[in-house]
Amino acid sequence: NNVAGGKQVRFGETGWSSSGNTGPSPLTLANEIAYAQKIKCAAASAGFDYFYFEAKNANWKQGAVASEQNFGIFDAGFTPKFDFNLLNVC
Numbered sequence: 001n002n003v004a005g006g007k008q009v010r011f012g013e014t015g016w017s018s019s020g021n022t023g024p025s026p027l028t029l030a031n032e033i034a035y036a037q038k039i040k041c042a043a044a045s046a047g048f049d050y051f052y053f054e055a056k057n058a059n060w061k062q063g064a065v066a067s068e069q070n071f072g073i074f075d076a077g078f079t080p081k082f083d084f085n086l087l088n089v090c
Contacts, residue, residue, distance in 0.1 A: 015053035020067025027067050033082050041090035
């Protein structure tokens with residue numbers, strides 16, 4: 001897959017919020033897991049690197065909407081929000 005003239009491709013930031021309401025795509029933990037699986041598999045298949053946004057929920061963003069606070073794959077206390085073995089299934 002030569003989409004960048006032989007140069008390495010990296011997604012600078014990708015992720016899915018597990019809570020909130022921003023429109024037609026539900027922000028749920030199930031959809032966060034599904035998105036994480038899909039991006040991991042797609043990136044591996046295409047040979048792309050990526051940086052997942054973000055490590056833990058951002059409860060410190062006081063006043064922000066719920067969708068902005070819940071992108072973490074860990075909760076605010078660094079407890080995994082789901083079983084990361086689920087990401088090994090493509």
